[in-house]
Amino acid sequence: MAASLALLRSLPEQQGKAGVLGFCMGGKLAYLAACRTDADVCVGYYGVGIEQRLEEADRIQGRLVLHIPELDGFCPPEARSRIVETLGARPGCELYVYPGVDHAFARLGGDHYHKPSALMAHERSVAAFRREMGPHYDFSALWDKHCEYEFATRNVADTMATMVAEPYVNHIPTMTGGVGHAMLSRFYQHHFVNSNPPDTRLVPISRTVGATQIVDEILFRFTHTCEIDWLLPGVAPTGRPVEIPLVAIVKFRGDKLYHEHIYWDQASVLVQVGLLDPKGLPVAGVETARKLLDETQPSNTLMAAWSRSG
Structure with a gap:
């Protein structure tokens, strides 16, 4: 051994x-x-x-x-x-x-x-x-550039160029995305990059950078002025504003993105676009986003037993 x-250390490329x-x-x-x-x-x-x-x-x-x-x-x-x-x-x-x-x-x-x-x-x-x-990569810069291509320049080829040869993306609540280059390119081209409302904004809240991945906490804002296949498939535009906390777990291989697991509260989205009546249900609408930014907003409002425990 x-x-x-x-011998390994003696090699010129080592x-x-x-x-x-x-x-x-x-x-x-x-x-x-x-x-x-x-x-x-x-x-x-x-x-x-x-x-x-x-x-x-x-x-x-x-x-x-x-x-x-x-x-x-x-x-x-x-x-x-x-x-x-x-x-x-x-x-x-x-x-x-x-x-x-x-x-x-x-x-x-x-x-x-x-x-x-x-x-x-x-x-x-x-x-x-x-x-x-090592080697050590700037995952924050790589992820920021990927998001720039997705949401700012909206360029599918540039987006795919930030990823490994056979990446995958999974939007957990709606199970949208793609596995492999061909499927993910199709998804980005026809159902994601060019399908987000013009006023879409990503507001960073926190970021944790690990040895192989990033965990991003984001406030995702948009007005529902077009059909958003990946988020609200089959739902016609309602014209309503939406704000949701969103978490992205982004894995890298080398200096390329390998996969994305994206999480958000779909019930909150449905409440905000008027497809789910929150009355009597343990769900909330835009309040979840507001409390993310302001921890002094009321807690435990969905818990009827809260008033009896004090």
């Missing part, structure tokens, strides 16, 4: 730093690499037999990340406890136990594949590699 790292990633027995090798080599970061998935080499933990030099399935028969509870007890509090060590999943939970197509856990582990792994080795 040390010889492989030395920038000096190197890491180790291993699965199963490779997960144990990743742990041993952290103990026995000068690897900058080592990541191990469901390593087998790590508890047998814990006496080497004092030699760990770089960052170590271990992904441990709770139900892994190759790492029973007593072994897992020893690993967590020995490594859990060590600086530079990150241990993650994934509840209810088994060995090889990240192997796509395997019997134990568990997508939510695999996604979490991938995010944590990339974060560790980026923290120690």
Whole structure:
């Protein structure tokens, strides 16, 4: 392992730093690499037999990340406890136990594949590699440019150019968007970029930037002067103003957008365009947007029991 790292670092296209990633027995090798080599970061998935080499933990030099399935028969509870007890509090060590999943939970197509856990582990792994080795990208600038092409210049080709070759977008409440370049280009061209009202505005409220993604909290404003396929499909223009809190989770691969998950309260939209009567229902209209900007606006108005709890 040390010889492989030395050879890797000697390559002309290499920038000096190197890491180790291993699965199963490779997960144990990743742990041993952290103990026995000068690897900058080592990541191990469901390593087998790590508890047998814990006496080497004092030699760990770089960052170590271990992904441990709770139900892994190759790492029973007593072994897992020893690993967590020995490594859990060590600086530079990150241990993650994934509840209810088994060995090889990240192997796509395997019997134990568990997508939510695999996604979490991938995010944590990339974060560790980026923290120690780079590269580092300005995700805020990349996302701002993407939004500029969507809502300001309204250029589909430029919008797609900010994304990976096969991206996807999912507007969660209406399940609109697209998977893959062809479908998403069609969606942007005919149902999104050129289908938003002229007065559409995005008002940024907060932004959290992570190792691979951005979470944006936005106030989305528009007047419903045209049919908006992605937001109100099949609904004729009502001419009514709408303001909704909106959250975007934007994932990157390298310096390109990989996917967008967009969330908002569709009930609030329907109330504001007059398609849903809020009377007697636990929903609100423009008040949700107003309270986002002013926390002193009334709370708990939909809870009849609130008046009796004080």
